[in-house]
Amino acid sequence: MGDARMPGILELTPLNPAFNDDPHALLDPLRSQCPVHRDAMAGVFILSKHADVRGTLSDTSMLRSPENAEEAAVMTRRGINREPPPGLEIAPDQPRHSILTMDEPEHMRVREPLAKALYKRVAKSRALVQLVVDGWLDRIGGAKTFDVMDTFAVRVPIDVIARILGVDETRLTEFRAWSEGAILGLHPMPTPEQVERIIACNNALNRYMRGLMAERAAAPRDDLTSDMMALKADGANLTEGEICTNLLALLIGGNLTTTDLIGNAIWLLLTHPEQLAKLKAEPGLINSCVEEVLRYESPVDITGRIAPRDMQVSGCPIHDRASMIMELRAANRDPAAFPEPHRFDIARKDAPHVAFGGGTHLCIGAPLARLEAQVAIPAFFARYPNAQLADPAMKPEWRDLPFFRGLKKLVVAV
Ligand code: HEM
Structure with missing residues (x-):
């Protein structure tokens, strides 16, 4: 614990070019030599063993809200006392934080009705996802080379969630632009121009969502916004502000991550042709293929928990209110959980990765x-059976957004 030769949390982000090139060159020694590592500067413990990460995530007594972390947890607590940026319009009943950082019992009060409504919608959305996927493949048209990220992987998730929420067809273009602007807000160090765009896009999304909620309350349609307004009318213990914040959280939380899942999958299959051939020969492998992409190249690096009491992890003392970072990427390549963890194998069985976190906060x-990945990946390779990297010597250029891993570009020749 607290080994000064081990990397701190900021060195485990793309701010460190060596990490961006090969995260596992840093994560493997961290996990084997110091699986519970104290980063004193950030004031956090970094957990990297699969058993510790999984065990801590599934412990329902853990806390999540940064306000509950000790004063020393500067990284976790950053921003909690900060005023909202000037210009950001927030209605008085609107919480600034979504379920992601709420504690029980409030977290479940909001999460339960939202999850129930969302899961019901997702269960009947396969045809919708196929329609969106096919639509974007059609738009690529007869191009012989194109960037898969820009033309496909970025497009599908925004359109799918917009349609699930019930965004009007005529407003989709605006909605896409606002969504892309709001997603910039995930960057910890935006430029002043980006801050301006983030605020403008968040305000536009908030206004639009409030309008949509009012319309659907008056005249319900077949969409998630109507479902949530109906639940509210039936007495669900939720404010309209909470509904708005959390519907928008679905949009912000789900886009970049799913874009990266689709992009990482296409990249991995193109660079592992024997695995692509296996998938083509046995299309039923698509589900385990998606799980293996999530494990092998997880779109999200970390999640957090706060100790609710003095406790131990792998024999290391963790004090009450200490902030813990779960290194999901390291846990997903732990040899104790996955035989030959650095081998990409789409037929891997029984691979309990933690790419979606776990416990009560498991990704909603x-x-x-x-579903999106299971539809988008086969559809892409069915449309472009001869797809290959436009430049076979291409080195992947990973985005530089801390704690997310996805490609800036993926140019293919078809
Ligand atoms: C491949 C895609 C995705 C990945 C890798 C991912 C990853 C994660 C992770 C690691 C967490 C934290 C879980 C924890 O702390 O235990 C999380 C939470 C969350 N995700 Fe996702 N996510 C993805 C897609 C989505 C989508 C599509 C949506 C929305 C439709 C979404 C919305 C959320 C929300 C709202 C939370 C907070 C849940 C809670 O705290 O109760 N995510 N996600």
Whole structure:
């Protein structure tokens, strides 16, 4: 614990070019030599063993809200006392934080009705996802080379969630632009121009969502916004502000991550042709293929928990209110959980990865992300059976957004 030769949390982000090139060159020694590592500067413990990460995530007594972390947890607590940026319009009943950082019992009060409504929608959305996927493949048209990220992987998730929420066809273009602007808000160090765009896009999304909620309350349609307004009318213990914040959280939380899942999958299959051939020969492998992409190249690096008491992890003392970072990417390549963890194998069985976190905060969008990937990947390779990297010597250029891993570009020749 607290080994100064081990990397701190910021060195486990793309701010460190060595991490961006090969995260596992840093994560493997961290996990084997110091699986519970204290980063004193950030004031966090970094957990990297699969058993520790999984065990801590599934412990329902853990806390999540940054306000509950000790003063020393500067990284976790950053921003909690910060005023909202000037210009950001927030209605008085609107919480600034979604279920992601709420504690029980409030977390479940909001999450339960939302999850129930979302899962019901996702269960009947396969045809919708296929329609969106086919539509974007059609738009690529007869191009012989194109960037898969820009033309496909970025497009599908925004359109799918917009349609699930019930965004008007005529407003889709605006909605896409606002969504892309709001997603910039995930960047910890945006430029002043980006801050301006983030605020403008968040305001536009908030206004639009409030309008949509009012319309659907008056005249319900077949969409998730109507479902949530009906639940509210039936007495669900939720404010309209909470509904708005959390419907928008689905949009922000689900887009970049699912884009990266689709992009990482296409990249991995193109660079592992024997695995692509296996998938083509046995299309039923698509579900385990998606799980293996989530494990092998997880779109999200970390999630957090706060100790509710003095406790131990792998024999290391963790004090009450200490902030813990779960290194999901490291846990997903732990040899104790996955034989030959650095081998990409789409037929891997029984691979309990933690790419979606776990316990009560387990990603609420997991069924939707899986569905989108399970539809988008086969559809892409059916449309472009001869797809290959436009430049076979291409080195992947990973985005530089801390804690997310996805490609800037993926140019293919078809
Ligand atoms: C491949 C795609 C995705 C990945 C890798 C991913 C990853 C994660 C992770 C690691 C967490 C934290 C879980 C924890 O702390 O235990 C999370 C939470 C969350 N995700 Fe996702 N996510 C993805 C897609 C989505 C989608 C499509 C949506 C929305 C439709 C979504 C919405 C959320 C929300 C709202 C939470 C907070 C849940 C809670 O705290 O109760 N995510 N996600």
